[in-house]
Amino acid sequence: MTLDPKTLKYTSTHEWVHLEDAPGGAKLATVGLSAFAIEALTDLVHVDLPPPGRAVEAGKPFGEVESVKAVSDLYSPVDGQVVEVNSALTTPDPKTGFVNLDVLSHDPYTAGWMVKIRVTGGQSELLDYETYKKQCDEAA
Amino acid sequence: MPYLLNNADDRTAMLKSIGVESIDELFSMIPPELRLNRALDIPPALGELELTSHLGELAARNDPAGTGVCFLGGGSYDHFIPAVVDFIATRSEFVTSYTPYQPEVSQGNLQALFEYQTLVAQLTGMDYSNSSLYDGGSAVAEAVLMAMSVTRRPGRVLVARSVHPDYRQILATYLANLDVELVTLDTPGGTLDPQTLRAAVNDKTACLLMQQPNFFGCVEKMQTLAGIVHEAGASLVASVDPISLGLLKRPGDAGADIVVAEGQSLGTPMQFGGPYLGILACREPFLRRMPGRLVGQTVDRRGRRCWVLTLQTREQHIRRDKATSNICTNQALLAVRAAIYLATMGPGGLADVANLCLQKAHYAAWRLAETGRLKLAFDQPFFKEFVVRSSFDARSTDGGANDFLAKAQAAGIFAGLPLGRCYPELEDCLLVAVTEKRTKAEIDCLAQCLCDPLQSIGPQRRE
Numbered sequence: 001m002t003l004d005p006k007t008l009k010y011t012s013t014h015e016w017v018h019l020e021d022a023p024g025g026a027k028l029a030t031v032g033l034s035a036f037a038i039e040a041l042t043d044l045v046h047v048d049l050p051p052p053g054r055a056v057e058a059g060k061p062f063g064e065v066e067s068v069k070a071v072s073d074l075y076s077p078v079d080g081q082v083v084e085v086n087s088a089l090t091t092p093d094p095k096t097g098f099v100n101l102d103v104l105s106h107d108p109y110t111a112g113w114m115v116k117i118r119v120t121g122g123q124s125e126l127l128d129y130e131t132y133k134k135q136c137d138e139a140a
Numbered sequence: 141m142p143y144l145l146n147n148a149d150d151r152t153a154m155l156k157s158i159g160v161e162s163i164d165e166l167f168s169m170i171p172p173e174l175r176l177n178r179a180l181d182i183p184p185a186l187g188e189l190e191l192t193s194h195l196g197e198l199a200a201r202n203d204p205a206g207t208g209v210c211f212l213g214g215g216s217y218d219h220f221i222p223a224v225v226d227f228i229a230t231r232s233e234f235v236t237s238y239t240p241y242q243p244e245v246s247q248g249n250l251q252a253l254f255e256y257q258t259l260v261a262q263l264t265g266m267d268y269s270n271s272s273l274y275d276g277g278s279a280v281a282e283a284v285l286m287a288m289s290v291t292r293r294p295g296r297v298l299v300a301r302s303v304h305p306d307y308r309q310i311l312a313t314y315l316a317n318l319d320v321e322l323v324t325l326d327t328p329g330g331t332l333d334p335q336t337l338r339a340a341v342n343d344k345t346a347c348l349l350m351q352q353p354n355f356f357g358c359v360e361k362m363q364t365l366a367g368i369v370h371e372a373g374a375s376l377v378a379s380v381d382p383i384s385l386g387l388l389k390r391p392g393d394a395g396a397d398i399v400v401a402e403g404q405s406l407g408t409p410m411q412f413g414g415p416y417l418g419i420l421a422c423r424e425p426f427l428r429r430m431p432g433r434l435v436g437q438t439v440d441r442r443g444r445r446c447w448v449l450t451l452q453t454r455e456q457h458i459r460r461d462k463a464t465s466n467i468c469t470n471q472a473l474l475a476v477r478a479a480i481y482l483a484t485m486g487p488g489g490l491a492d493v494a495n496l497c498l499q500k501a502h503y504a505a506w507r508l509a510e511t512g513r514l515k516l517a518f519d520q521p522f523f524k525e526f527v528v529r530s531s532f533d534a535r536s537t538d539g540g541a542n543d544f545l546a547k548a549q550a551a552g553i554f555a556g557l558p559l560g561r562c563y564p565e566l567e568d569c570l571l572v573a574v575t576e577k578r579t580k581a582e583i584d585c586l587a588q589c590l591c592d593p594l595q596s597i598g599p600q601r602r603e
Contacts, residue, residue: 046428048428066428066453066454067453068453069453069458070453070458070459071453071454071459071462073462
C-alpha cells in the first residue's frame with residue numbers, strides 16, 4: 001500500500017499517522033516521521049522503536065530517532081498497543097553490520113513507516129496536511 | 141601556577157580600558173546597603189617568601205600514606221606507579237587540556253582516550269568502555285541508572301551489603317528522588333549467598349549491584365549470581381578491582397552486563413582521596429544508555445586513521461534535561477594515566493602485580509592469625525584485602541582497636557581501616573589491604589604491632 005502524504009494526519013511534533021479499520025472493529029494506526037522532520041534532523045544514524053506488545057500513550061514518547069547532531073523523541077499520536085515494528089529500521093545490514101536508514105529519507109511515508117499501533121483509547125490533536133504544511137512553512 | 145601581576149597601575153589601566161574612573165564607579169550599581177563597607181576579616185597579605193613558608197608548614201601537617209607503611213584499602217590502594225606513567229602523563233598536552241567538546245579536534249587526546257577505552261574493554265571483557273567518569277562511586281550509580289533504563293524496570297534495584305558502603309550511599313543519593321525500591325541484601329558470611337539473591341530477585345528487578353572482590357576483600361560467586369539475575373530478566377552490575385583482573389576471571393566472562401571500577405589503582409596515587417577515575421564499560425545493548433564521552437575510531441577523507449567523539453548527541457550540552465546523565469564529565473588525565481599504566485604492565489605484568497598482592501595478603505593474614513589474638517572474620521577466598529576480628533574491646537581507649545591504630549600510626553604504620561562506622565556488627569574488625577609494595581619485614585612488623593601491642597615498635601616511617 002502506498003500512502004499519500006496529502007491524505008495523512010499529522011501531530012504538531014511531526015509524526016504522521018494513517019488510521020484504518022482493522023479486523024475486530026478496532027482501528028489500526030500506522031505511524032512514521034514526516035519528510036520535513038527527517039530533513040531537519042539531517043543524517044539519521046539510529047532509530048529506537050518499542051517491541052510489539054508495548055502499550056503507548058497519546059502525546060507520550062514511544063521511541064527515539066538519533067541523527068549525527070541530535071536525539072529526538074518520537075511521540076505516539078494515539079493510545080494503544082504496538083502490534084508491528086518496521087524491521088527494516090532496526091535490522092543491521094549483514095554486510096556492513098549497520099542499520100541502513102536511507103529509506104527514511106527516500107520514502108518516509110510508505111517504506112519508512114515505523115510502528116503499527118492497535119488503537120485502544122484516545123488520540124492527540126491531529127492536523128490535516130494543509131495545516132501541518134502551514135506549521136512547517138512558518139517554522140522553516 | 142602563573143604569576144598574575146595586579147598592581148595599582150594595572151588596575152588603573154584595566155579600569156580605563158572599560159571606561160570607568162575608579163573601583164567605586166565600577167561597582168556603583170550595587171546599592172550601598174548591600175555593600176560590606178569594611179575590610180574582610182582575614183589576616184594581612186603575605187609576601188611570597190612568607191607565603192611559601194606558611195604553605196610548606198601547612199603541607200607538612202599532612203600524613204600521607206605514601207611516606208608510611210600503608211595497609212589501608214577500602215577503595216584506595218597504595219600500588220606501585222612506574223616512573224613512565226608520570227613521565228608521559230605530565231606532558232603539558234595532557235595536563236592542561238580540558239575534556240574535548242569539539243568532536244574532531246585534539247586528535248592526540250582522543251587517541252589516548254581511545255586507547256584507554258580499548259584497554260578497559262579488554263580488561264573487563266565488555267564490548268564498550270566510555271572514556272571515564274568522576275570516580276568509582278559515581279560510576280556505580282550511573283551503571284544502575286543504565287540498567288533501570290535498558291531493562292525498563294525502574295522500580296526495584298538490589299545491592300549486596302558487601303558493596304563499598306560509600307558507593308551504596310552514593311547510589312542511594314542518586315536514587316533518592318526516583319520511585320524505586322533500593323533493597324540491600326545482607327551478607328553475614330562475607331559474601332552474597334545465592335539463596336538470598338534468589339529470594340529477593342523478581343520480574344520487577346532492574347539489576348543486582350555487586351562488588352568483586354567485595355568490600356571485605358572476599359571473592360563473590362559472580363557466575364552463579366549472574367545466572368540467577370539473568371534468569372529473572374534482570375542485569376548484573378559489577379564493581380571490580382581492576383588490579384584483581386590480572387588473576388580473576390574477566391567480569392564479562394562471568395556474566396556481568398555493566399562493569400564499573402575505581403581506577404585509582406591503575407597509576408594514580410592515593411592523593412588524599414581524589415581526584416580518582418571512574419571506569420564504566422558495558423555490553424552492546426547498553427551502549428546508547430551509557431553516560432559520558434565515548435571516543436570512536438574512523439578514517440578521514442584521505443583514508444587515514446583518526447578519532448572522533450561518538451554518541452555525543454546524548455550528552456547534556458546537546459540534550460539538556462533528556463541527557464543520559466547530567467554528571468558526565470570525564471577524568472581525561474587519570475584515564476590517560478591508567479592507559480599508560482596498563483600498556484606498561486601488559487597482561488603479564490598485571491598478572492604479576494595481582495599475584496604478588498594475593499601472595500602477600502595471604503602471608504599477612506596467616507601472620508596475623510597465627511598468634512591467636514586476631515582471627516579472620518570470614519571464611520571465604522580473598523584477594524588482596526581481608527577482615528580481621530580482634531579479641532579486644534574496640535570501644536575502649538585502653539588497648540582497643542583505635543589505640544592500636546594510633547600506636548601503629550605513631551610508628552609510621554597505617555594498620556587498617558576500622559569497620560565499625562559502616563558495619564556496627566564489625567566494630568571489633570579491621571580491614572587490612574596488602575599491595576605488591578609491602579615487604580615481608582613490613583608485614584611482620586604489622587603482625588607484631590597488632591598482636592603484641594606491649595612490645596614497642598621502632599619507627600617504620602621512610603624519610
